[in-house]
Amino acid sequence: MTAAPPFLFEADDECFRAGLRAWLAAELPRVAGARLGTADLHGLEFRKAWEDHLCRSGLSGLGWPRDHGGHALSLTRQAIFHEECARAGTPLAVNMIGHGIVAPTLIAFGSEAQKARFLPPILDNSEVWCQGYSEPGAGSDLAALSTRAERRGEVYVVNGQKIWTSFANLADWCLLLARTGAGASPRAGISVLLVDMRLKGVTVRPIRQITGEADYNEVFLDDVEVPADCLLGEQDAGWKIAMAAANYERSTYFVPRIVRMQAEMEALVALAAGTVREGQRMLDDPAVRSAITDLSLNIHALRLYADSILEMAEQGVPPGVDGSSVKLLWSENHQRLMEVAIDILGPQAALGPQESSAVAEGRWNRDFLWTRAETILAGTSEVHRNIIAERGLGLPR
Ligand SMILES: Cc1cc2nc3c(=O)[nH]c(=O)nc-3n(C[C@H](O)[C@H](O)[C@H](O)COP(=O)(O)OP(=O)(O)OC[C@H]3O[C@@H](n4cnc5c(N)ncnc54)[C@H](O)[C@@H]3O)c2cc1C
Structure with missing residues (x-):
């Protein structure tokens, strides 16, 4: 990752905006031009390439604390950043779950070892994340989820099915909700696991949408052995984490x-x-x-x-x-x-x-x-x- 462009350190919001606008006006056509004729500028390939370029240019982790490699920008600055990107017509992100949901959740609830392992590859965009919450029988009523994770020695053995999992076909990791305990209520007994999508037993099937694209997927988990140190927060206390993640x-x-x-x-x-x-x-x-x-x-x-x-x-x-x-x-x-x-x-x-x-x-x-x-x-x-x-x-x- 190179040093962040100077406009990021402007004291005044409008100077920040002007610097960013000029940077985008120069960089977007340059990066797109280098690929003209070879890629659909709205397609996933260019979306990821542009996101990589932003991250390599130091424009990632905008709201993260500095000790995790972020820039600790205010919400207003982050909004200006997104606003100017939208105004310039930049493509939508691919790792939006990694940057927008997983990173702040790890910062709030992760162990020091988890933060050290997972935050840097989100910052440089080398690991893409998906979010495995919804199931065929649990959407609006998320607490009805039935994917199970059973602790056996140093692993959780996970069995179940997720659906509508955006970007699962591209993702390296999944923020997964699974039932680990019986619990007094449906919300109790749910845990959050950080699941490597390359583990044996993980099968991803893209779902073809009405547009012809396949943005989301079915994910099948058959006896997937997830290392116990990939539990986020405490066992059976995942509901609170899932709700906090939704708010970030x-x-x-x-x-x-x-x-x-x-x-x-x-x-x-x-x-x-x-x-x-x-x-x-x-x-x-x-x-x-x-x-x-x-x-x-x-x-x-x-x-x-x-x-x-x-x-x-x-x-x-x-x-x-x-x-x-x-x-x-x-x-x-x-x-x-x-x-x-x-x-x-x-x-x-x-x-x-x-x-x-x-x-x-x-x-x-x-x-x-x-x-x-x-x-x-x-x-x-x-x-x-x-x-x-x-x-x-x-x-x-
Ligand atoms: C583009 C897209 C991307 C998605 N990406 C992800 C993802 O990355 N990860 C993930 O986990 N999920 C993802 N989802 C799934 C999404 O979270 C669910 O589709 C959503 O929560 C609704 O659940 P459901 O589809 O099971 O519908 P249901 O909850 O079964 O609802 C069916 C119908 O019943 C209505 N209904 C349900 N409960 C009530 C109620 N209490 N009162 C009144 N009406 C009710 C609903 O409004 C709906 O019309 C994605 C969905 C879409 C469309």
Whole structure:
């Protein structure tokens, strides 16, 4: 890893932003240009290559403490970083679970030996992580999980099945939840294991999605022998760790997603202006204008809302119920944006990235299909509505 670029040490947030913006404007075309014609810039290969480049350039561990090799940047600075990356159109990360969830969890709950073993390869991106929580019978009700880990001498013998495990096909390690005890309640008796994906008995089967891609997987665990020193925290006390892990990213998670949505909004207006049907620009169609106006207002309000959550988090107030509201508003407005794009495109919308005559290389088609997942991942809309109703509004269960 080289020394971090000088803008990282600017005292003023706006100088930091300007330095970062200039760095991205120079580096993204340079790194992409070196690969032009050989890789899909939205594909996993380039996503990993760009992430490696960021890490090699010292732009990783932004929020980690300095004694673990991080930069100890404030949440606001981290949000600016994600915002500028989104604005520059950088590809999404591949090791987002390693950087965003596993690293802060290790820093909070790991032994010194675990921190020394696992943090450096996340920092330099040489080890990719996945998160093995969901199972065929345990999604929203995660505490119903049935994968078992039985302690036998110096190993835990793990048996069970995980599903929807993002990046498991690329991952070196998995943050895995397994049942180790009977427990008085379903939440008791769950432990967190750090599982090497190359161990004997781990089988990964990619799941082909509606977009044709395979972002997530089934993971089968058959008599997998996980060394006992890969237990994170105490045995049977994993629920607390799993819940803490879910909270680490919440305050900054939606900033880049909303910034990307603002850029998509501009592209949507351009699409409506450039699409002519029956002699009329789609931007002059009253229904399209009304849908675009609604979306613009919603996205602007959502941005202000996400900023206020970040400001609170900077003062130590966790997002709580507001995190549920932002997740809900982001995912549902994003789906709506893609639906409007599909309406504008009309029959053209049927052409996906594989078709050479597709508008914008079929990205609208692909993104419309992908956004179906956004009201399911990170808690379904129904579950977030329950949280808002019960914890936010105090309605009865
Ligand atoms: C793109 C994507 C990536 C993912 N990546 C990962 C990953 O890396 N690791 C991982 O472990 N998991 C991952 N998941 C899984 C995700 O966490 C689960 O899909 C999610 O928790 C929902 O669980 P489920 O699919 O089992 O649905 P279920 O929980 O079975 O829900 C089915 C339906 O019932 C509704 N429902 C459930 N409970 C209630 C309730 N109490 N009140 C009202 N309605 C309810 C739900 O809203 C939903 O409509 C991913 C999912 C997606 C879509």
